[in-house]
Amino acid sequence: MNLVELAMSGWYSRSISTAVRLGIPDLIADRPRKLDELAAVLDVDPAMLRGLLRMLVSAGVVVRDGEAFALREDFAELRSDHPRTMRNVFTLxxxxxxxxxxxxxxxxxxxxxxxxxxxxxxxxxxxxxxxxxxxxxxxxxxxxxxxxxxxxxxxxxxxxxxxxxxxxxxxxxxxxxxxxxxxxxxxxxxxxxxxxxxxxxxxxxxxxxxxxxxxxxxxxxxxxxxxxxxxxxxxxxxxxxxxxxxxxxxxxxxxxxxxxxxxxxxxxxxxxxxxxxxxxxxxxxxxxxxxxxxxxxxxxxxxxxxxxxxxxxxxxxxxxxxxxxxxxxxx
Ligand SMILES: C[S@@+](CC[C@H](N)C(=O)[O-])C[C@H]1O[C@@H](n2cnc3c(N)ncnc32)[C@H](O)[C@@H]1O
The missing domain is CATH 3.40.50.150 (Vaccinia Virus protein VP39)
Structure with missing residues (x-):
């Protein structure tokens, strides 16, 4: 991480906890979903959701494939149904x-x-x-x-x-x-x-x-x-x-x-x-x-x-x- 990335590291962790609270890891764990579909399911502002998802891509938690976004397997513990879920530890x-x-x-x-x-x-x-x-x-x-x-x-x-x-x-x-x-x-x-x-x-x-x-x-x-x-x-x-x-x-x-x-x-x-x-x-x-x-x-x-x-x-x-x-x- 360079100096600016270090300074922004708190923004990354807040972005991930916000995504967890919205239930995004659960929605994109099994299959990639397009921005519009996610925005409709979550009832959130699509442009802001795009920004949040890009932040998650930048943090390495989410991968982007064209217009679709998916949770990276390494971060499956953010899912609520994972047997070793850590979603609340992360949020806390x-x-x-x-x-x-x-x-x-x-x-x-x-x-x-x-x-x-x-x-x-x-x-x-x-x-x-x-x-x-x-x-x-x-x-x-x-x-x-x-x-x-x-x-x-x-x-x-x-x-x-x-x-x-x-x-x-x-x-x-x-x-x-x-x-x-x-x-x-x-x-x-x-x-x-x-x-x-x-x-x-x-x-x-x-x-x-x-x-x-x-x-x-x-x-x-x-x-x-x-x-x-x-x-x-x-x-x-x-x-x-x-x-x-x-x-x-x-x-x-x-x-x-x-x-x-x-x-x-x-x-x-x-x-x-x-x-x-x-x-x-x-x-x-x-x-x-x-x-x-x-x-x-x-x-x-x-x-x-x-x-x-x-x-x-x-x-x-x-x-x-x-x-x-x-x-x-x-x-
Ligand atoms: C760090 S947590 C550990 C919880 C649990 N033992 C565990 O390992 O997951 C400490 C616990 O002590 C409880 N606690 C704090 N003050 C207490 C008090 N005065 N009487 C009883 N429990 C208390 C908290 O509510 C909390 O559940």
């Missing part, structure tokens, strides 16, 4: 997260969260106020969770157990995979009230009666109170968002809920294995510089402080995630 990164990066200068100057500087409130408060951004966020988390969940269920033996709580489990992607592989289990997603309402509504609309009978959503605040008495507590991609003090508070709330002697906490985090130059900066833009990058050494110290013993660790193949199985120290 290109829109809400990119907006937050407008606060980068503030973060570099002060160490404070650029996200909060731009939106006036932290991430999860902002998501309470912006239903569209929140839906995209939940769906993006589910898209990112699916491959990790598939690897996780191959790793952990749930036989002989009956209940699992996923703390901060979002729309339930991880639990769907766990319950799918373990028909004897029931699961509860413990997340913010609005996330639970959306998750429960999506589950009801799915019409999957077996899953509806075994998966439920419990509006919770993981700083205060969680469903108690379960066999397993899952905690995936939660701790890395918070300061060390908040991480310990979350872990202590979980420990309080683990009333069964054989209960286990299964932490799944994309632990840093070496300090990458930019990972602490991205963390600071989203959360502020008092949220340190999480590596295994730090996580073990926090678990210890919250009263957990680490019983085993495993790196989940073909993912960035490490699994730590923990029990509450009872002395």
């Amino acid at each position: 990164f290109a829109e809400t997260y990119d907006d937050a990066w407008a606060g980068l200068g503030h973060t570099v100057r002060t160490g404070e969260s650029g996200y909060e500087h731009v939106f006036g409130v932290p991430l999860y408060v902002h998501l309470e106020r912006d239903a569209d951004a929140a839906r995209v966020f939940d769906a993006a988390m589910a898209e990112l969770a699916r491959p990790v969940a598939a690897e996780f269920v191959r790793h952990h033996d749930f036989s002989g157990l009956s209940t699992v709580v996923d703390v901060g489990g979002g729309s339930g992607a991880l639990l769907r995979e766990v319950l799918g592989a373990n028909p004897h289990l029931s699961g509860v997603v413990a997340d913010r009230g609005t996330v639970c309402r959306r998750g429960a509504e999506d589950l009801r609309r799915s019409g999957d009666q077996d899953l509806i009978a075994r998966l439920s959503f419990a509006p919770s605040d993981f700083f205060a109170d969680l469903p108690a008495g379960s066999d397993r507590y899952l905690l995936k991609n939660v701790l890395f968002d918070w300061s060390d003090a908040d991480r310990v508070r979350i872990l202590r709330t979980i420990a309080d809920a683990m009333t069964r002697p054989a209960a286990r906490l299964l932490v799944l985090e994309p632990l840093a294995h070496h300090e990458e130059d930019w990972s602490s900066l991205t963390r600071a833009v989203f959360c502020g510089s008092d949220v340190p990058v999480l590596d295994e050494h730090r996580l073990r110290a926090l678990l210890d402080e919250a009263g957990f013993d680490v019983l085993s660790t495993a790196r989940l193949e073909s993912t960035q995630h490490t699994l730590l199985e923990c029990g509450v120290r009872r002395s």
